[in-house]
Amino acid sequence: MKAAVLEDLNRIVVKEVPDPDVDDHSALMRVEAVSICGSDARILHHGNPRVNPPAIIGHEAAGVIVEAGKAVTRVKEGDRVAIGADVPCGQCRWCRDALGNNCAINYAVGYQIPGAFAEYMKLPRLVLEEGPVTHIGDHLGFDEAALAEPLACAINGLELVNMSLGKTVVIVGLGPIGSMMIDLARVMGATTVIAAQRSQARMKIARFYEADVYIDTSTEDLIARCLEETGGEGPDIVITACGSVEVHEQAVEMVAHRGYVNLFGGLRKDARPMSLLSNTIHYKECFVTGSHGSVPRHHQLAVQLLEKGMVRVAPLITHHFPLVDINRGFEVMEGRQGMKITIHPHAT
Numbered sequence: 001m002k003a004a005v006l007e008d009l010n011r012i013v014v015k016e017v018p019d020p021d022v023d024d025h026s027a028l029m030r031v032e033a034v035s036i037c038g039s040d041a042r043i044l045h046h047g048n049p050r051v052n053p054p055a056i057i058g059h060e061a062a063g064v065i066v067e068a069g070k071a072v073t074r075v076k077e078g079d080r081v082a083i084g085a086d087v088p089c090g091q092c093r094w095c096r097d098a099l100g101n102n103c104a105i106n107y108a109v110g111y112q113i114p115g116a117f118a119e120y121m122k123l124p125r126l127v128l129e130e131g132p133v134t135h136i137g138d139h140l141g142f143d144e145a146a147l148a149e150p151l152a153c154a155i156n157g158l159e160l161v162n163m164s165l166g167k168t169v170v171i172v173g174l175g176p177i178g179s180m181m182i183d184l185a186r187v188m189g190a191t192t193v194i195a196a197q198r199s200q201a202r203m204k205i206a207r208f209y210e211a212d213v214y215i216d217t218s219t220e221d222l223i224a225r226c227l228e229e230t231g232g233e234g235p236d237i238v239i240t241a242c243g244s245v246e247v248h249e250q251a252v253e254m255v256a257h258r259g260y261v262n263l264f265g266g267l268r269k270d271a272r273p274m275s276l277l278s279n280t281i282h283y284k285e286c287f288v289t290g291s292h293g294s295v296p297r298h299h300q301l302a303v304q305l306l307e308k309g310m311v312r313v314a315p316l317i318t319h320h321f322p323l324v325d326i327n328r329g330f331e332v333m334e335g336r337q338g339m340k341i342t343i344h345p346h347a348t
C-alpha cells in the first residue's frame with residue numbers, strides 16, 4: 001500500500017510499504033479520510049517521545065473495515081467507522097476509572113500505533129478492545145466523521161468547566177477546535193458565546209457559527225471587551241483554544257467569581273511559565289482546569305453530535321489533498337490560510 005512515512009524530523013515521504021498483516025484479533029480499515037492535526041505538525045517538526053521514525057502518523061480518521069480477524073466482534077467487513085487518537089491501556093488506575101487520556105502509558109493512534117496517513121490502517125487488538133472506534137451512519141460523510149477526534153477533545157474540555165444552562169462562555173482562538181466549540185458550548189447550555197480571534201482568515205470562517213460576539217484581538221482589548229459584554233462581572237467560563245501563555249493569564253484575570261477556566265490549547269515546550277497573582281484565584285474562588293485528548297466515550301458523543309447536525313464541522317474543511325500531496329497539506333495548514341486539511345488516501 002501507499003503510505004506517508006515520517007522518516008525523520010521535517011521529512012515525510014510518500015512511498016510503497018508492505019500491507020499491514022491482520023491476525024485473528026485485529027482488523028483492517030480502508031482510510032477514506034484523515035485530517036491533519038496541529039499535533040501532526042508538531043511531531044513533524046519537533047518530534048515526540050511516543051513517535052519513533054520511520055513511522056506513519058495521522059489520527060483523525062474515518063474509513064471502511066475491509067477485513068476483520070476471526071476473533072473480532074467489535075467491527076465487521078463493510079462497517080463504516082471513525083477512529084480517535086487516545087487508546088486506553090485498560091489496566092492502569094486512570095484507564096480503570098475511564099480517564100484513559102491520562103493513561104500511564106498513553107498509547108495513541110498515529111503515535112506508538114501506526115496511524116492513518118496511509119491507504120489502509122490496521123486496528124490492532126488493543127485499539128479494537130479499548131480504543132475509540134465508533135460506527136458511523138450512512139449519511140455522515142467520512143470527511144466530517146474524521147473530525148470526531150478533535151470534537152471529542154473539545155467535549156472533554158467543556159465537560160471540565162461545569163457547563164450548564166445560562167452560562168456565558170468565552171472561547172479564545174478560533175481554529176478548528178475553537179470554532180466547533182461555539183456550536184458545542186450552545187449544545188451544552190451556553191446562552192452567550194463570545195468568540196475571540198487574532199487572524200482575519202480564520203475569523204472569517206468562524207463567523208459561520210454566529211457567536212453572539214466576535215472580538216478581533218489584533219485590534220481590540222480582550223479583557224476590556226469581555227468585561228463590557230458581561231456587565232463588568234466577567235464571563236462564567238473561559239476556554240483558551242490557542243497556544244498563548246498571555247491568554248492563559250488573561251483568562252484567569254477576567255473570569256467571573258466562581259467561574260471556570262480551561263487551559264485547552266497546549267503551549268510550546270519553551271513557553272515561559274504562567275504568571276499570575278494567586279490571590280486572583282483566592283478571592284474569586286474560581287476554578288482553573290486543563291484538558292488534553294479524550295476518552296472513547298467522548299468520541300462516541302462526538303459522532304452522535306455530528307450525525308445529528310448539532311455540531312457542524314463541514315465549513316471548517318477548507319482543503320482536500322490526495323496522499324501524494326500530503327506535504328502540501330502541511331504547508332497550507334501551517335500557513336494558517338485554511339482550517340482543516342483533509343487527506344483522501346485513495347484519491348489521485
Ligand SMILES: [Zn+2]
Pocket residue numbers: 037038039059060085149150
Ligand atoms: Zn488531533
Ligand SMILES: [Zn+2]
Pocket residue numbers: 088089090091092093094095096100102103104105106
Ligand atoms: Zn492506562
